[in-house]
Amino acid sequence: MEQINQQQQEWDIVRRYLEQATPAQWHLFAARSNYDGNDQPLRWLIDNPNLDRATALLIYWYLGAGWYVQFESEQKMQSYERETFQQLKLLEQRYSEGYYACHNIWFDPLQSEGGRPDDYADLVVKRPIPDLMLIAVEGTEFVDLDDDQYDDGLPMDIAEQIFALYS
Template identity: 45%
Template sequence: MTIMRAQHEGILTPRGAAYEMRPNARNHARTLLVRTARTMHALPQRQGQQAMNEQDYEAAKWALLHAHLVQATPEQRHLYVARSNYGDNQRALAWLADQPDLDRATALMLFWSVGAGSHAQYESLDDVPDYDRDTHQFIGLVQQRFLGGFYADHGIGFDPTRWDGAGPNEHSADELQRMPAQMLQAVDGEHHIDPFDEAYDEDYDDGLPMALVEQLYELADVHIAWEEANPQA
């Protein structure tokens, strides 16, 4: 099912009420989109000046991604968590994890996708290798918020044992013995999303709408041109 069809049929609803972005979030999204539009409008000139250094590039890239996530539907956020590039999505995942309007099913998917199963072996933070401690603390934060009812219910269903991503099935009972039972169980919901359904492939890449992907490619081209013109930078 495509995003447009899902929105039209009203299937992403919090227990029957239409999903609606909070007014302050809508205003924030508009501000971000205006700023991003100005950035994109300036790109041809900046490309000619070869002025998009690493700092400019990262800031412009995040502005585009952040603006999308702020106004994204619960389904679009679910797709992003499932299909985004986990080598370059830490900032976006951290931002999503801080949002109380993130669907609890998406939060559970996020929990498993960042490696909760592997981290269940550690009894305390002292047991975690230094290079993995930030991830371990992030997993603990998502778990704490999930169990505490921090996340919203927009009617999305998710079973970590019945999807193509990381989940409990990849680990033994002994490995998962310290994990709370709720993190192993399905989130009930009327709307079950298969994020790897081929129906999404035409309109999405790495969990992002194609129009946004094209903008990100344009940014990358401008930055690459700057790097080539400034090899010593």
């Protein structure tokens, strides 16, 4: 019970931060947060129409889009892979429909520090990546992803609040 309470408190802290963060801070969070066990914050970002297109594209690649080209459908994958696959399809749909905002943030999937289109070059492609998801977002704002005032994508004071929950 205590662990569930801590997880809820952690999500509350992160959610409050995300609600007041800038698009550049969302981009940094998406790039530097740990994607394991981070479903709620990622879903909050994916569902946010004010999210920059570049950040949506970054999340798409950081979720491992290149891995999922080997699957024609969800039936061919492990159960733990299905949620990510659904998120990838949702990102593809929303991205192509213009759901996400343009705050002029730059991102190029071919120069990504996280997932990249060439990560799994040896896989047999059964479900190709849509061409649109391969094109760089030529924004004018380059977000520093190595800001030492952040830990796991969060400002230090927020990260310390979360750390305090578990110590």
